[in-house]
Amino acid sequence: MTLSAIAKRRQAQLEALIDAAEARIIAEGVASLKARDLASDIGVALGGLYNIVEDMDMLLLKVAQRTMERLDAALEAGAASVVADTPRAAITQLVAIAHAYYDFSRNNLRLWRALFEMRLKNPDLPEWNRQAQLGLFRHMNAPLAHLRPEADEAARTLTARTLFAAVHGVVVIGLEERLIAVPAAAMKQQIEWLVRAACEGFVSPA
Amino acid sequence: MTLSAIAKRRQAQLEALIDAAEARIIAEGVASLKARDLASDIGVALGGLYNIVEDMDMLLLKVAQRTMERLDAALEAGAASVVADTPRAAITQLVAIAHAYYDFSRNNLRLWRALFEMRLKNPDLPEWNRQAQLGLFRHMNAPLAHLRPEADEAARTLTARTLFAAVHGVVVIGLEERLIAVPAAAMKQQIEWLVRAACEGFVSPA
DNA sequence: GCGCAGTAATGAACATTGTTCAATATTAAA
């Protein structure tokens, strides 16, 4: 077997492992991921897992990376659904992004939750994970630049973070069915209200 | 020993146990709470823990209850620091409540995090815990009633939830030092901007 | 083809934890 064939095999094993982990998270939530289950899922002995990933935390991080890539694409699509040629349209675009975030979370509930429920032994996230997280804010740059052309880069970044965080909070609490389940339509209304209200002050009076 | 003396002893043990758990959470975070450590902290055999609480989850819930009581008091104090006799003052009061939430979270970081990082085996929260969580929203009722006297109870409750959730999200992301640490002053500014912007639309134009 | 060096896979063993429960100790009442 050539060297690259070995590497390919490893890659295939890794992908099978991530697939299996995703499937189990979707089916039962991240808390019930078991090393032994995964090993049996992909037809490998228990110890073999540690030839594919260094430990369970790394596997969770790889699953998270995939989820964030899909989330990123969803936010991109949300942004692309609106042409932001005026300040008001920029706000509508921000609403679309926020709605895309909510929809993604609702439709990928367990994978999305896994992003936050990971309790890693080592609290320092690898750089690629940090970058993926920070990258999620970038979709708001363009509309915010329309809305606040006078603000510098740092101010816009901070605004983007705060707006994203606010929407995130509403989504988190809204999908926390342990308290009160709010219907999706009401959630979307609330999100739209929040984003519009937050941005209203940026648009110069007509 | 009389019956009430026995009950008192149990109560004292329970309080010592909760104290010990709090201290360990403050010192090392909720993830490193160990049954054996706690048993030794309060001078009881390992198995003795299960005469005091039914399991670790229940202990965590009791710690959470205490934390929520203190948070509730902090929000109350924040609200009381402003007299809301006008709509504008009502907004200022909401800002004070939001700032109180941020300050509490920052000053009780690990206990506050423990509220969300608890991963209970049984996902159904006991009723007293649900009530404590829902009760946190009540501080916003009075100022929101000032701002939206026309809205009915349900609408106000939903607004309160959304506003609280938005602030919560900003605080969560802001205190997540795994990404970028935002200075406290900037955080407070962002929170104030968010709350004021969200409420601006409610106050009738002068 | 054949044997060999190096690599990969295996699964038994280990470490850590929460939880249980039979055995022991304690205590209040008679």
Next chain:
DNA sequence: TTTAATATTGAACAATGTTCATTACTGCGC
């Protein structure tokens, strides 16, 4: 003081991530 009820103990168990000595395999030089 005896006794029955209760409380406490800690050894044992179960679940789970991780390690590592052993085994199996695989490509390469002869």
